[in-house]
Structures are given as structure tokens and as C-alpha cells.
Amino acid sequence: MSRHSWRSVLLVGVFAAAVVVACDLAVQRVVPIQHQTEVEDAIAELRDSDPTVLVLGSSHARTWEVVGEEVARRTNGANRILAVPVEFGKLRVYDWVLRHRILPLLDDLGPEGRPRRPSVSHVILVTEWWDSLDDGTPPANLPSRAWTSRDFLEDAAEHGLVAYNRNWLTSRWLRLTRGSILAQDRGYGRVSKGLVRAIRGDDPESARQDTVFRVRKWQRMIEAGAEGVCAPEDMAALADMISILEDRDLDVTIVLYPRKPATITPRAKETTLATYAREVRRVAEPAGVPVHDWSTENPLTDRDFRDDFDHVTPEGNRLLTEWMLDGDLRWLVAPDAGANVTADAKPAGGGRS
Numbered sequence: 001m002s003r004h005s006w007r008s009v010l011l012v013g014v015f016a017a018a019v020v021v022a023c024d025l026a027v028q029r030v031v032p033i034q035h036q037t038e039v040e041d042a043i044a045e046l047r048d049s050d051p052t053v054l055v056l057g058s059s060h061a062r063t064w065e066v067v068g069e070e071v072a073r074r075t076n077g078a079n080r081i082l083a084v085p086v087e088f089g090k091l092r093v094y095d096w097v098l099r100h101r102i103l104p105l106l107d108d109l110g111p112e113g114r115p116r117r118p119s120v121s122h123v124i125l126v127t128e129w130w131d132s133l134d135d136g137t138p139p140a141n142l143p144s145r146a147w148t149s150r151d152f153l154e155d156a157a158e159h160g161l162v163a164y165n166r167n168w169l170t171s172r173w174l175r176l177t178r179g180s181i182l183a184q185d186r187g188y189g190r191v192s193k194g195l196v197r198a199i200r201g202d203d204p205e206s207a208r209q210d211t212v213f214r215v216r217k218w219q220r221m222i223e224a225g226a227e228g229v230c231a232p233e234d235m236a237a238l239a240d241m242i243s244i245l246e247d248r249d250l251d252v253t254i255v256l257y258p259r260k261p262a263t264i265t266p267r268a269k270e271t272t273l274a275t276y277a278r279e280v281r282r283v284a285e286p287a288g289v290p291v292h293d294w295s296t297e298n299p300l301t302d303r304d305f306r307d308d309f310d311h312v313t314p315e316g317n318r319l320l321t322e323w324m325l326d327g328d329l330r331w332l333v334a335p336d337a338g339a340n341v342t343a344d345a346k347p348a349g350g351g352r353s
Helices: 003-030 039-047 059-075 091-106 141-146 149-159 163-176 190-200 204-227 232-247 266-287 314-325
Strands: 053-057 081-085 122-127 251-256 291-293
Touching (some): 039 081, 053 091, 081 091, 091 232, 266 291
Parallel strands (some): 053 081
16 A cells, blocks of 8 residues: 555544544533442552541442541541442442452551551441342453452453453443543443433423333332342352451441332332341341441432432432431441441431422
8 A cells, every 4th residue: 555545544544533532522511421439449549548437339339428528527537438339239249349359458568567557447338139139140240340450361361251251341441431421321321312302302291201111110120129139149248248347346337228219119118128128137137237227218309319210319419418427327427426336226317308
């Protein structure tokens, strides 16, 4: 190929890349990128800090980023919370993250043989029924959210490049393209929905029908969870985490995270949610670990949840923060309250009508 031809190909490539970047930036004006803390980010922060409280859970653990800000304000920095959110949950994955990512840093010693992070005294485990549901497949969020490059290479050496460990490669690509909404939105559909809304405007009736459909879908999903909730592997993982933490003289608290009220039917409350709460207590109470069941007992209303029906809005997180710090978790800001004496107590904070 001649020099002129190579130059033409290069110019076409540069122009095409510029068009893609321009389109990406234009779309971001309508659908902004939503960067959220992942395991990798939390571990990096832990490596460089000395918190007093660790929070381990699914994406719901991100609520404690808001809690942490308020706790630091009220205690003048005496209590410092670091949340480790594992997107998509599962108790067996939390157990792996605790063993392989968190404990090595807690056990890390400085030059004088003293712990580099001596202030950690309490771990809050944030969970819900979904975390114990076994669908018969390995949790894909373990390689995608929790593995390091070494974990990937060891698994690939043993099993070859398979669908399971390729989840790690996909996550690496997403980390490299964090500035692109087109890359970050793959599999979510936020871009298409956002653009349609921007062009057509809001359609109240369509939105109402979509809400009705999705509420019923969630209701059926939670009711169906009664058949597979409390999988033995996940409940064993919960017991393992409690044992590991208590062996290190760390206090443990378990919180069952709030669920959107509209998605909880009486049947779901009496079966799936009740079964999970009972089994969590069965594992936790012999070890003296308090369990706070906020699944339905909390101040949040439907409007405090995001469009995904799962996560809490910024306003809802502030409301929930005030409520928990005035109630079950008041020990975070009032040392004399005692962390392990309110397992069965109702929070002092009031709901919102």
C-alpha cells in the first residue's frame, strides 16, 4: 500500500474516532455517566486509610458512604466509615472479598511490626434475601467485581479462557472506558431510554403502565424467592464471616436492607423475607451478633427509591441516615449507646408520611 493510501486510511480512522467521541459526549449531556464505588476503589481507599468501621455488602452498602459523611461530621472524625460495595451481592462473594481483599490489609504490619490499620473495631454486614438465593450458576460478580489480575491469571491457567473468568476481562474494559457512556451503558439500556425521553418528552400514562408492570414483576420475583432463599453455601458463608471477624476481636452487626414497599406483598413478607430474617438470626444470635431487620420496618416510601426499584435516592439516603443514627446504629455517633444491646429494639426515628 502506498504512502498516500496509508495516509487516507489514517485520516478516515481519525475522523471516525472523532465522530464516535463527539457522539459520546453529546449523549452524555442527556444521559450522564454514573460512576459508583466498586470493590477495587474501596480496597484502594482502605490501603491508604485507617477507618474505625467497615461496611461490607452489595451495592446497597453505598448508602454508608452518605452515613460515613454524617458520622464523621457528628464525631469530628473520631468515627470513620469505609464501605466496600460488591455489586450484585451474594454472601459467598462477600466472604471471598473479606478473606482475599480485606483481611490481608487488616493483617498488614508496618516496619515496627504494628498493624497499619489498628483502628478498625467494627464490621457492618449489609444484606437482603437475594444474597442467599442460589440459581445454580457461579456468581459472575466475583471475577468481575472482586478479582485481581493474579486471580484471573490463576483461574485462566487452571480452566482456560472461559465465560466465567472472561467477566474479569469485561470489567477491565469498562474500567478503561469509564469516560464513555456508550461503553458503560452496554446491557443497561439507559442511553436509549434517555434519548427517547428527551425526544418525545414525558408520557405520564406510559410511565404509569411501566411502573405497574415492573412492580408486579418485582413482586413475583420476591415471592418466588421463597423456593431458593437461604442456600446452604451462602448461609455457611455468613457463619464463616462472623467467625473470622470475631476471631479478630472485631464487633459485628448485621443489617437487612430496606426494600421498596410496593414490591413487597403480604405473601413475600410472610415467606421470603421472614425466612431469610429467621435464618440470619439463627446463624448470628449464638455468636451474640445483633441483627436489625429493616426490610419493611424503615422510614422510606416508594418515592425514596430510584427508577430501578432497588436503590435509594440521595434524599432517601439522607432520610435513612438520620433514622438509623437516631435508632439502631446510634452507637456510631453516641459511644455510650453500645453496639450490641439493641438487636431487638425498634429504631427511635420516625417514618415519613
